[in-house]
Amino acid sequence: MISTKVVSSLKSALLSVFVVFAVSACSAQAKHHESMHEKPKQNIVEIAAGNPDFSTLVAAVKAAGLVETLQGKGPFTVFAPTNEAFAKLPAGTVESLLQPENKDQLVAILTYHVVPGKVMAKDVVGLTEATTAQGSVISIDTTNGVKVDNANVVATDIEASNGVIHVIDSVIIP
Template sequence: MTFKPLLAAALLATTAIAAPAFAGTKMKTEMSATPTSNIVETAVSVDALSTLVAAVQAADLAGALSADGPFTVFAPTNDAFGALPAGTVDTLLKPENKGTLSNILTSHVVAGSYDAASIIALAKANDGKAKLTTLSGAELKAYVKDGKVYVKDENGGKATVATADVQTSNGVVHVVTSVLLPK
């Protein structure tokens, strides 16, 4: 799949994302978005998300993540993918593993737009944990601990939200430090 070029100069600018509800969480990123850039276009513009973009392309999910949405995406960085056991990413990118890859990627996507404030409010209303059902059917739990926001997968794996509230035309992206895995 070929992505249309990003013409807006604003997409290339570095921006700091401020989300006071995520106090203590690192909020600087090279990710930028304009209201007309969708999730995929935004991710394509960020070098630190190139592995995620390659995975989305291999799983044929670019069209779905470019749709109207809204979606909330917990986007793992290249370093997050690099922390998986050696050979895992290469194996997942093979055509015969498209189903498994799709399941993993859709375990990072929630229907609806949940910005930082919404996640914090949901957590406060539910004994400190926001339960979010992903497009794959997996359940994520978001919570705040020691001033940092974490997302926990069904296996107990945790990811720190490194950047929150990157707004796109079809939802919101939260950059995370680990790959979240379904059961």
């Protein structure tokens, strides 16, 4: 038979282990909760520059002279075409747009991908159009997924310190 003293010691040990686990779990949960509410540290340009899928977009933003603007306070919503999206354009289009003599056209195309303000995915669902930084209106269709003009939104809510990025699979042209 197990003595009362051993049972009591075993209960104390188990209670101690339980308390340690409970405190650890609460601490981990609190850290996770804090990190979910931290403001992103990188701006839109820094996030794009850090992702190899956006190297063509970053080159275009640099050629257009929009780096400083998109690093500004914002907030901005950027519908960011991937390298694959740029590759869908007719051969030679990207190279031509990157030439200094085509800077105005490049600026118009890139600012057509930017909506002033921070529009999260949950907000896009309620919209049918949005006015871009370029001044034109883009159409938004949420019938089957989300489309901005003719581009599918393939990733959403990449938060930056000065706005949000939604990834699209085609370049949209004003």
